Amino acid sequence: MSTKKLRRYTKQRRLVHDAIINRTDHPTAKEIFNELKPSGIGIATVYRQLAAMVEDGILATVDYDSETRYDPLTSPHAHIVCSVCNRISDIELPRDVNDLAPENLGFEVNEIELTWKGICNNCQ
Amino acid sequence: MSTKKLRRYTKQRRLVHDAIINRTDHPTAKEIFNELKPSGIGIATVYRQLAAMVEDGILATVDYDSETRYDPLTSPHAHIVCSVCNRISDIELPRDVNDLAPENLGFEVNEIELTWKGICNNCQ
DNA sequence: TTTGTTATTGATAACCAATATCATTAAATT
DNA sequence: AATTTAATGATATTGGTTATCAATAACAAA
Known part of the structure; x- marks a missing residue:
């Protein structure tokens, strides 16, 4: 196929x-x-x-x-984005995030997009 | 201010x-x-x-x-997006999502963006 | 190696969402 | 009513991305 x-x-x-x-x-x-x-x-x-x-x-x-x-990291993962330096970093996806899927609505999940926005260590 | x-x-x-x-x-x-x-x-x-x-x-x-x-919904919430009909729906943000914040990295979180992508009930 | 086929390339026009510009209009204040 | 100036509408411009197309180069066949 x-x-x-x-x-x-x-x-x-x-x-x-x-x-x-x-x-x-x-x-x-x-x-x-x-x-x-x-x-x-x-x-x-x-x-x-x-x-x-x-x-x-x-x-x-x-x-x-x-x-x-x-x-180039294609396995599921989350991002953190710094609003000051605009750096985007990869971060491990919380394991339990899969348990939080909206299955109750009959929604078939293919992909999760999780981004934390804020200020990184360097820019504080 | x-x-x-x-x-x-x-x-x-x-x-x-x-x-x-x-x-x-x-x-x-x-x-x-x-x-x-x-x-x-x-x-x-x-x-x-x-x-x-x-x-x-x-x-x-x-x-x-x-x-x-x-x-118009400005309080924190998540989204589910159907890749077939492209409909975007608001959904409650998992209560414990705040616990998953990457505090260990010294990152100051201002905003969470969480989107489930997949196929909605209607389009399956 | 040479030839033939065709995917890929580079230049650039075109596309499209969004913003900037600017003369005109119309809120709000006096 | 007169004045001030933010807001409007038309449209030019911007910036990221894609489409077009003649020329090129990768790969296969001979």
């Missing part, structure tokens, strides 16, 4: 992959583009490759401040 | 206020605009009045699918 789409191993695919795969700071497409600019890559390609990686389950997306950010 | 900004009671303010204040379906600015179109209101004014109501604490915002949606 869900056969993974065949991807060509282009130079650009490797560039984007290597630029994001070990990041924990949830960069935007623009940020990745700026870092890869010296290679001559086009910004549309950066958007395309990031979208492809999301489609392939290699990246997750985090929407924040009207921008899509990318996260 | 935080003196509430003085607002003039314009016809447009009343229109936007009355259009959103009892809604539970989290409409976008465009949707409100379309409903009020016959009145001759401008879309910029709809955006401005909604922003003013958010500033005054009368509305909360919900970002979904690259659009800002507005919610």
Whole structure:
């Protein structure tokens, strides 16, 4: 059924992959583009490759401040966002959060999105 | 300190206020605009009045699918979003969700955002 | 290796939600 | 009624993202 789409191993695919795969700071497409600019890559390609990686389950997306950010951590987890430095950090999802699912409404849960907003240690 | 900004009671303010204040379906600015179109209101004014109501604490915002949606329920609560019909519903925030705060990291929590994504009763 | 097929690329136009600009209008105050 | 100035409506602009398309390059076949 869900056969993974065949991807060509282009130079650009490797560039984007290597630029994001070990990041924990949830960069935007623009940020990745700026870092890869010296290679001559086009910004549309950066958007395309990031979208492809999301489609392939290699990246997750985090929407924040009207921008899509990318996260190589795809297993379920929560985020904490500092409203001062705008840093987004991954954090363990509370185990009991699954027990809190709204099953009573007959809602079939596929995904949980949990974000704590506030001020981080550094910015206080 | 935080003196509430003085607002003039314009016809447009009343229109936007009355259009959103009892809604539970989290409409976008465009949707409100379309409903009020016959009145001759401008879309910029709809955006401005909604922003003013958010500033005054009368509305909360919900970002979904690259659009800002507005919610007259401003007390802390969670959302469930159906990926089929795209309906966003308010739901009670689990009582013990505050206990799950990442205090151990020295993070000062101001706001919790909790959304369940899945398929609602109707769409299954 | 050469050829052929076609996904991918880079440049850029287009899209769309949201905001900024600005002359005009109309609340609120005097 | 006159004055002040916030608010309005039309619309230009912004900024993130996607669509378009001719050229290129990855992969397969010969």
